[in-house]
Amino acid sequence: MATRYWAVSLPVGQTSSLWSRLQESISKSSFDTPLYRFNIPNLRVGTLDSLLALSDDLLKSNNFIEGVSHKIRRQIEDLERVSGVVSSSLTVDGVPVDSYLTRFVWDEAKYPTVSPLREIVDGIHVQVSKIEDDLKVRVAEYNNVRSQLNAINRKQAGSLAVRDLSSLVKPNDVITSEHLTTLIAIVPKYSQKDWISSYETLTTYVVPRSSKKLHEDNEYALYTVTLFSRDADNFRTKARERNFQIRDFEYNPETQESRRQELEKLNQDQDALRSSLLQWCYTSYGEVFSSWMHFCAVRVFTESILRYGLPPSFLSVVLSPSVKSEKKVRSILEELCNSSNRHSSFVDMNMNFKNSAKSLAFPYQICQNSRQL
Known part of the structure; x- marks a missing residue:
C-alpha cells in the first residue's frame, strides 16, 4: 500500500484566490484527494546563473538525501525485527512523518532565509553526510559483535566433528x-x-x-x-x-569459565549496541527527514522561480491523489495554470510514501522525488 504526495507549484498570476479555486475544484472533482498548503518562505533568490547552477545539482543531492533516509529506515526495520520491538510510528520533531510533511513549517533558526540557497543546500548535504558516516560507524561496531557471536554459535551448532565440545563434556x-x-x-x-x-x-x-x-x-x-x-x-x-x-x-575449568564470560559479555554488548543504535536511528531519521523536506522546499522554490520568473508569485501545495484520481487532479492543475496570464504549466514533484503492511512503525516512506516539467 502506498500513499503518493505531490508537491506542486502553480503561478498565481493576477488573481489572489488561487488557493480557494483549487480547494473548490478538488472538492468537486476529486473529493478523495487530501490537499494541504506547502508553506515555503520568501527565500533569497540570488542571480539567475546561481539558480541555474543550483538546479542542475538538486536532483543529485536529492537522491543522496533520499538514499540516506532509506538506509536508516531499513536499519530500523532490521533492528526492530531482531529485537521483537513493537513498532511505533516514526516521528519528526515529535509528530508523525506524514503530519510533519502536510503541516510543514520552515525552521528559520536552523536555516535562515537570508542565507543563499546554495549555502542552505550545502549545509543540508553536509549534515546528512555526517549522519551517514555516523551510521556506518555504529552499524559496523554492532555488526562486529554480531559476527563474533555468530561465529561462536556456529561452533556450538555445527556437527560433532567440528563444534566446540566444552558444553558436552563434563x-x-x-x-x-x-x-x-x-x-x-x-x-x-x-x-x-x-x-x-x-x-x-x-x-x-x-x-x-x-x-x-x-x-x-x-x-x-x-x-x-x-x-x-x-x-x-x-x-x-x-x-x-x-x-x-x-x-x-x-578440560580446563578456567578456560570454560573464560569462554562463558566472553559469551555473556558479547550478548550484553550486542543488546546494548542494538538498543543504542535503534534509538539513534529513530532520532537521526527525524533529522534526515526534516532536512529532506527543507531541501524539497528549496527545490520547489528554485524551480518555480526558473519557471515563473520574478518576483516570486506562486502557490505551493501538497496533495495526495489516489491512483484513479491522478489524471483528474492533473487536469485540474493544468486548467488552473491555463487560466493564468503567465504560464500554462506547473512544477510537480512526486513523493511516494509507502505504507508497510508488516509494521505500523513505517506508515510513510518516501520512495521517489522527481520533477516533471
Missing part, C-alpha cells in the same frame, strides 16, 4: 592421571555398533568397558574411551583407520 567424563587419559571419539551414527564391538581391541592398553556415549546429532555420536597415556597416539592411528575421529580436547 569434568566427571574425563579421567586424567599419571598413567591414564580419556580420549574423545567422534563416531559416525551408522558405525556405533562397530565402535562398541571394536574399541577395546584397537590397541592393547584400553580400559575395558570404559567407553561412554555423551551426545548424538544427525551425523555423529560422541563417545569417551579411557586408556593408558603411552598408548594414546597408537589408538588415534588405529581409530582413524576404522573411520573413527579422535578429537583433541582438554
Whole structure:
C-alpha cells in the first residue's frame, strides 16, 4: 500500500484566490484527494546563473538525501525485527512523518532565509553526510559483535566433528592421571555398533568397558574411551583407520569459565549496541527527514522561480491523489495554470510514501522525488 504526495507549484498570476479555486475544484472533482498548503518562505533568490547552477545539482543531492533516509529506515526495520520491538510510528520533531510533511513549517533558526540557497543546500548535504558516516560507524561496531557471536554459535551448532565440545563434556567424563587419559571419539551414527564391538581391541592398553556415549546429532555420536597415556597416539592411528575421529580436547575449568564470560559479555554488548543504535536511528531519521523536506522546499522554490520568473508569485501545495484520481487532479492543475496570464504549466514533484503492511512503525516512506516539467 502506498500513499503518493505531490508537491506542486502553480503561478498565481493576477488573481489572489488561487488557493480557494483549487480547494473548490478538488472538492468537486476529486473529493478523495487530501490537499494541504506547502508553506515555503520568501527565500533569497540570488542571480539567475546561481539558480541555474543550483538546479542542475538538486536532483543529485536529492537522491543522496533520499538514499540516506532509506538506509536508516531499513536499519530500523532490521533492528526492530531482531529485537521483537513493537513498532511505533516514526516521528519528526515529535509528530508523525506524514503530519510533519502536510503541516510543514520552515525552521528559520536552523536555516535562515537570508542565507543563499546554495549555502542552505550545502549545509543540508553536509549534515546528512555526517549522519551517514555516523551510521556506518555504529552499524559496523554492532555488526562486529554480531559476527563474533555468530561465529561462536556456529561452533556450538555445527556437527560433532567440528563444534566446540566444552558444553558436552563434563569434568566427571574425563579421567586424567599419571598413567591414564580419556580420549574423545567422534563416531559416525551408522558405525556405533562397530565402535562398541571394536574399541577395546584397537590397541592393547584400553580400559575395558570404559567407553561412554555423551551426545548424538544427525551425523555423529560422541563417545569417551579411557586408556593408558603411552598408548594414546597408537589408538588415534588405529581409530582413524576404522573411520573413527579422535578429537583433541582438554578440560580446563578456567578456560570454560573464560569462554562463558566472553559469551555473556558479547550478548550484553550486542543488546546494548542494538538498543543504542535503534534509538539513534529513530532520532537521526527525524533529522534526515526534516532536512529532506527543507531541501524539497528549496527545490520547489528554485524551480518555480526558473519557471515563473520574478518576483516570486506562486502557490505551493501538497496533495495526495489516489491512483484513479491522478489524471483528474492533473487536469485540474493544468486548467488552473491555463487560466493564468503567465504560464500554462506547473512544477510537480512526486513523493511516494509507502505504507508497510508488516509494521505500523513505517506508515510513510518516501520512495521517489522527481520533477516533471
